[in-house]
Amino acid sequence: MDLVETGKPGELLPHVASGARSLSWWGMALLIATEATLFALLIASYWYLRFRAGPVWPPHGIEKPSLGLPLIMSGILWSSSIPAHWADRAIQKGSQFRLRLGLMLSWMLGATFLLLQIFAEYPHSLKINPPSSGSYGTLFFSITGLHGAHVAVGLLVSLWVQARAWQGAFDEHRHVSVQNFVMYWHFVDIVWVFVLATIYLSPRFL
C-alpha cells in the first residue's frame, strides 16, 4: 500500500484512492447524475406528448410494440451487469484473471444487446413507425437511440478498461477506473428498466 508523507509530523496518507475517497469516482457519479436527468426529462417528454395526443396511443394505424425481442434484449443487457459486478469485486481482492474474464463477458453481452437493437429491432420499427411519421415514432427512436448511444459509449470505455487490465494496470488498491466503468454500466442497465417500461410495456398496460 503506497503511503506518502504530507509534511505534517507523523502523518502518512494513501497515494492511491478508490471509491468515494477518489476524486474521479465523484466525477463519474456526477456525470451519471446529469445523464440520469437527461433521460428523466426525455421520458417525461414522452408522457407529456402522449397525454396531449389524446386517448388513442399508439396513434391510429400503428400497432402496439411487440414484446418478444425487447424482453430477450432486456435479459441480455441486465445479465451483463452480473459479470461486471463480479469483475469489480474481483480486482478489489486482486484477482487479475477474474477481472479480465468478467469485463470480457459483460462486453460480449452488451455488444449482443446493441447488435440486436440495430440489426433486428430497428429495421422492424423503421417500417412501422419511423421517426418522421409522427411524435410516436420520434419518441421511440429518441429514447431507444439515446440509450443505445450510452451503451455504445460504455462498450468503448470497456474496451479501454480491458486494455488497461490486460496491461496489469490494476491491483487491489489501484482500480478506481474499473469501479467507475462498472458504476456507469449499472446506470445504463437501470435506465433500460425505464425505457422498457415506457416504450414497450406502457402502451399495452396503461
Next chain:
Amino acid sequence: MTTDMKDITRAETTGSYRLWYGILAPPIVWACQLLLDYGLNEAVACAPGSRTSGKFFNTSIDVVIQIVNVVATALAVLALVLAFGCYRKLRAGDSTDASRARWMAIAGMFDSALFLMLILAKFLPVLFLHGCEGF
C-alpha cells in the same frame, strides 16, 4: 501513525441518516408534491389524452391533490421533528465533528420550517379553483 484506511467519507455520510433526512427530505418532498399537484392537474386530469377528464381513478382531482398535500405535510413535519431531536441530542458537544453535526441539525430545522411553509401553501389553490377551469 497512519490514517485509518476505512473510508472516512462513507463513515461520515452513513452515520447520520437522521441529519440528512432533516436537510434533504423537505426539499425532495416539496418537489414531489409540486410535480404531482401540478402534473396531475395539467397533464393527467385535464389533458386531451386523459381518459378520465377531471378525475383520477374515479376520484375528483381536487381530492387527490389535497391527499398528496397531506402526505407531503406529514413527511415534512417528520423532518422537523427528527432534526429537532438530533439538535437536542447534539446540544452539548465541543468537538469539531459535533459542532458540524449540530450545525446540520440546525440547518435541518430551518430547512424543514421553510419548506413546510411552501408545502402548506399548496393547500390553498384547491379552495378557490377547481379541476380543469381554464382562463
Next chain:
Amino acid sequence: MTTLADRPSERLEQLWAEEPGLGTWLSTVDHKRLAKKYLYTAITFLILGGIEASVMRLQLAHSNLKLLDPETYNQLFTMHGITMIFLFAVPVFSGFGVYMIPLMIGSREMAFPRLNAFTYWGFVAAGIFMYSSFLIGKAPDGGWFNYPPLTSQSFSPGPNIDFYALGLIFLGLASTGAAINFITTILKMRAPGMTLNRMPIFVWGELAMQVSILFAQPALTLATVMLMLQRHWHWHFFDPGAGGDALLWQHLFWIFGHPLVYIVLLPGLGIVATILPTFARRPMVGYTWVVLAEMATAFIGFGVWVHHMFATGLPSLALSFVSLTSFLVAIPSGIQVFAYLATLVTGKPKLTTPMLYVLGFILIFVIGGVSGVMTASVPLDQTVTDSYFVVAHFHYIMGGVALFPTLAALYYWGPKMFGRLLDERWGKISFWLTFIGFNLAFFPMHILGVIGMPRRTYTYASHLGWDSWNLTETIGTFIMGVGILITIVNLVRSTRRGEPAGNDPWDADTLEWATTSPPADYDFETIPEVRSLHPLWDQPELKDGAQPPELGGRPLAHGHRVLATSLLDAKPEAVVDMPHESLWPFFLTVGLMGFFYGALTRIGLVAALGGFVSLVSIVGWIWPRGQTQEM
C-alpha cells in the same frame, strides 16, 4: 520534525511552475491562469453585448427611426440576450470561482485541471461559433428563448437557428464539465478542518450554482437537440400536426431557463456576502440562514419554471401552484438581504469602491425582486407579459446580480489577482456613473411596460408618447457604458501603475488573503489546517505566512500534489497527483469545433473529421503517463 527553517517553497516552485508565455498559453492547466482567461473572455463578451444593446438603444431613442431594419434588430436582441447570459454572466462567475475556490478552501488546484482547461476552451469556442454567424449576417434571430414554431424549419429556414442550437449544445458540454469539476473540488478538496459549517458563503454560492447547472443543463441540451432533429431530419417534437406540442419546447427551455437565473444570482449573492462583512468589519450575521437561503433558492428555483408560461392557456389550478411558489421563493432571497442589512447596521461600514457596488447591488436587487413578486401574480403577469415591464424586471435582476457583483469583485479581488490596487477615486466615479446610468436606463421600462410598450419591437409610433422615456433610457445606457469602461480602464492601468496590494489589503477573513498577491504558482506554501469560519481573523499564524507543520500546515512538497479530504468534516483521506500542462483539452476543443461546423453546414466530411480529432484527443488525454496514479 520539519520546521519553517527548511522552507519547501523552492521545491514547490519547481514542481508547480509552468513555462510562462506562449509555450503554455494553449496547454496551461493552472487554475489561476485559466481563471484569468475566463474573466478576460467574459468581459470581452460583456462589451460585445453592451455594444449590441447600445446600437438597439440608438434605434429606440426616438420613434420611427430607421437606423436598423427589423431583421437586424431581431438578431441584435437575440445575440444580446445570449451573450449577456451565456457568454458573460455564467462564465464570469465560473471564472471568479476557478480563481478563488481553490484558494478559499485551502487547496492548490481544482479536482480536474485538464477538464478545467477544456471547459475554458469550449466556452471560447462556442462563443466564437455563435458569433461567426455575424460574418454571414445570419445571427440567431428567434429571441434568446427561441420558441418554435417560429424557429422551426418552415418559419426559419436559414442557418440562424442552427447557430443557436449547436452553439448552445457545444457550450453545454463545457458547462457540464465545469460543474462536475467545481462540485468535486468543493466537496472533496477542502483544507483539513474546513467542515461544512466552516465553508465560506461564496463557496456555498458556487456549489449551489454548479449543482443547479448539473441538473438544469440537460433540459436545454435536450430541447436544442430535439429542435435540430426536427429542423433537419423532420422528426416531430414541437409540431402539433404530427403529435408534437410547441409547449414542450417552452417547458424544457424554462426548466433550464429559470434555474439559470438562480445560477447567475447565487454566486453574485456569494460575492456580496464575501465583500460586505470585510468592509463592515464584522462576520456576516446569520451565516446558517444565509447558507440555507442560498441552497433553498437553488432548489426552489427548479419548481417555478411555469411562471414563464402564464399566458399559454394552462389550467388555472396548475398555474396557481406555481404562482404561490414564485411568491414564496422571494423569502430566502429576502432572508439574505436582511442578513446583509443586519451586518451593515451592526458593523462599522467603510465605503470603499467594492462596498459601494455591493450597496448598489442591494438596492437594485430589491427593486428587481419587487417587480418579480409582482409578476408572480398570474393576472398581473398576463397583463404585462411580453411588455417592457418584464424587460425592466429581468434587467434589474440580471444587472443587479451579474453586473454589480462582477464590478465589485474586480475591485475587491483584482488586487489579489494582479498584485495591485485599483485607483479608488476613479473607482468611486465609475460606481456613480454605472449606478445612475443603470437606473436611468432601466427604471422607465417599468412605466413603459405598464402603458403598453411591447418588448422586442424595433420601433414605435410617435403619437404613443413613449419618446421621452425611451430617450432617457438611451442616455442612461450610455452613461452606464462610460462607468463600466472606466472600471475596465482602471483595472488595466492598475496592473501596471497601481499601488502594490500586499497579501491582505482589506484585512479580510478568508483563506485567499493568506497567499501573496498574486499567489505563487503553488498557492499555499503549506496546506493550512482550518479551525474557524474566519481563518484569517481567528488564526493569527495564517497572517504571518505559511502555517507551520506543528500547527497543522502540510507542505506536501514531494510531488505535484494536492490533498483529498472527506465530505463533511474535511479529514485528510488521500494525496492526489495533479497533471501537468497538456494540449489535449485544446485539441479536443478544435475537434469539437470541426464537428459542430460540420453539423451546421451539413458537410459530413468536416463533421467526421472533427469527430475523429475529438476521439484522438480524448485518447491522448487519458493515455496513461507513469505518474498518473489512477488510470
